[in-house]
Amino acid sequence: MDERVREHAEVLVDWSARVDPGDNVVVSVAEDAHDLGVAVAEALGERGAAVTTLYGSDELSRAYLTGRERESASGDDAPEFPDPAVDRALLEAADVYLRLGGGRNTAATADVGRETRQAYARSRKEVRERRMATDWVSTVHPTRSLAQQAGMAYEEYRDFVYDAVLRDWEALAGEMARMKEVLDAGEEVRIRTERADAPDTDVTMSIAGRTAVNSAASVAYDSHNLPSGEVFTAPYDAEGEVFFDVPMTIESTRVRDVRLVFEDGEVVDFAADAGEEALESVLETDPGARRLGELGVGMNRGIDRFTDSILFDEKMGDTVHLAVGRAYDACLPDGESGNESAVHVDMISDVSVDSTMAVDGEVVQRDGTFRWEDGFDG
Amino acid sequence: MDERVREHAEVLVDWSARVDPGDNVVVSVAEDAHDLGVAVAEALGERGAAVTTLYGSDELSRAYLTGRERESASGDDAPEFPDPAVDRALLEAADVYLRLGGGRNTAATADVGRETRQAYARSRKEVRERRMATDWVSTVHPTRSLAQQAGMAYEEYRDFVYDAVLRDWEALAGEMARMKEVLDAGEEVRIRTERADAPDTDVTMSIAGRTAVNSAASVAYDSHNLPSGEVFTAPYDAEGEVFFDVPMTIESTRVRDVRLVFEDGEVVDFAADAGEEALESVLETDPGARRLGELGVGMNRGIDRFTDSILFDEKMGDTVHLAVGRAYDACLPDGESGNESAVHVDMISDVSVDSTMAVDGEVVQRDGTFRWEDGFDG
DSSP states (O other): OOHHHHHHHHIIIIIISOOOTTOEEEEEEETTOHHHHHHHHHHHHHHTOEEEEEEEOHHHHHHHHHHHHHHTTTSSSOOOOOOOHHHHHHHHHOSEEEEEEOOSOTTTTTTSOHHHHHHHHHHTHHHHHHHHTSEEEEEEOOOHHHHHHHTOOHHHHHHHHHHHHSSOHHHHHHHHHHHHHHHHHOSEEEEEEOOTTSOOEEEEEEOTTOOOEEEOSSGGGTOOBSSOOEEEEOOEEEEEEEEEOSOEEETTEEEEEEEEEEETTEEEEEEEEEOHHHHHHHHTSOGGGGSEEEEEEEOBTTOOSOOSOHHHHTTBTTEEEEEEEOOOGGGSOTTOOOOOOSOEEEEEEEOSSSEEEEETTEEEEETTEETTSTTOOO | OOHHHHHHHHIIIIIISOOOTTOEEEEEEETTOHHHHHHHHHHHHHHTOEEEEEEEOHHHHHHHHHHHHHHTTTSSSOOOOOOOHHHHHHHHHOSEEEEEEOOSOTTTTTTSOHHHHHHHHHHTHHHHHHHHTSEEEEEEOOOHHHHHHHTOOHHHHHHHHHHHHSSOHHHHHHHHHHHHHHHHHOSEEEEEEOOTTSOOEEEEEEOTTOOOEEEOSSGGGTOOBSSOOEEEEOOEEEEEEEEEOSOEEETTEEEEEEEEEEETTEEEEEEEEEOHHHHHHHHTSOGGGGSEEEEEEEOBTTOOSOOSOHHHHTTBTTEEEEEEEOOOGGGSOTTOOOOOOSOEEEEEEEOSSSEEEEETTEEEEETTEETTSTTOOO
């Protein structure tokens, strides 16, 4: 076994999930994440945790859902799903939930009807809530399927994943704390890019009263992805224009070169060079889908390219992202609710050249370099 | 997908486990049992059950156990295991438990210490009991690893498995009911073989007051293996000699040509042409390990050869088996306990030629043919 698989497991168990002796840990292993599963099981044995292993197979999910669909095909209604009592019970008893992604086909559930998915999701609301109440962490094992999604050779993709995951997280958390400090103290963010080859971005948004999350890939930082490496907050009252040059996939549709125009915090105009209909469908979900839910600053310099996976793309150094839709509670004052929506869709801009991010008029990042870094040209 | 995989799943879900709409079904999928897992998930979706999928990987178990072992290596004691609260909770909530065997290496846990295994098993006593309280069924998906164990080509082994599993179970259950009737009414069984090429068998045992189980591969028959196809009871007071000509594996040791001599129900002499030490270790486990726990009559004519897997071997038509050790409660009068032991080891004799089984002096099977079958020569 590649020694990096073991290192990945140790970062996951110790830094990310903070597993203690006696913890009951549920590990969900995707179809081709077996090797990472073995390494995680070994680490959990060493730490003295109890382990329950789920098989997180998209192909099994698809079989179950299409089976349900077929049986219900007589009526026009979405299929009904039984009460998932076992899943509720097991998550109620779990201290930690580790999701090891890495299947064989990122499109494995593509032919499951939308109504079926939604009905299934509704039947599992409590399961989801209980999972979120554990110390949960989501990561991926590098598989051929994910390498294909990224347009990379398998060996190359493995190097990419381990460069992103095997960081000095303690040091990165310290650096990200500086960004969090700036955002927590600030009232207004302005992002500008002026590139010859692309539409300009010039957008301002309020962050007054909001708290940024130092997403350092650990439950100790309220951060549940490995890799992570972003600082995010919940902005509002956006004004101006934004161009997102990083391609993405929205509901299996490739979307490129999105432009959004905000007035009074709301998207009043939009366009995309590809996938505009998918974008439109997102924005029309509900009123909250036209307002911002997140501003995130990517700070993981181990990620050096876009791979069409939000787990990696939004954490890349020299990028910022905005999400339309739901805001995260962790960014809001206690008891206050932020932007609400059924969706949360991240869109990413490269800010490595001809760009600035300013907080209350002071530039904090120029051309990807932060104020506290060597080479910052204020 | 081979259409027989779907048929296997349907027999498992409908005939064996009797899954009802709304049932919470836990499915444990071994490393290479993915295809059967897909077919079972599809069938469970169609039936309207809820499904939770476990990953039953021997390699993950080995990693966990050796991790625990290594961490505890400082002391001389066996490692301690934490309370498996999640496994208890999930089995408490489960209606049905389906085990889909079929890993990649039947020796995957061979280097786990005996004390570690035992300590782990002790920590999971309640988990085991709760699993046995569900409508549980154990089956296997034909894998290359199991084909190798059987000494067969992969394609050949698949045919073998489906011939054993895809029976007319209703008809076989009817035939086995006749055997059960004979054993329930009988008081004494005598088995004799006189073959030129092997030691003689001539053994009698009492079955008075005992109830036979019609093991028809369905929870409705108190039968939890697919395939099954045997009728078994709990004999006592054995007298005589038995020769077991079917090879077997006891704790990873190949054992061949076992001879046992019984007096007053107890093994007083034993020998084996190979693996005699493993046999001796079994017989010395505890006092009950020297007495009979089971007499079984194989009646599945879909199984036409021995494959070094007790799931199949003991159900083969034209065989009988005796087990030393623990008797099954289902064979005993309510509240009465039968032979008790920590072990239950089955040993098999071919009775296709030069043999008879008689109940209370009347021959019920001669040279493999039952009294009620064409060609029976009473």
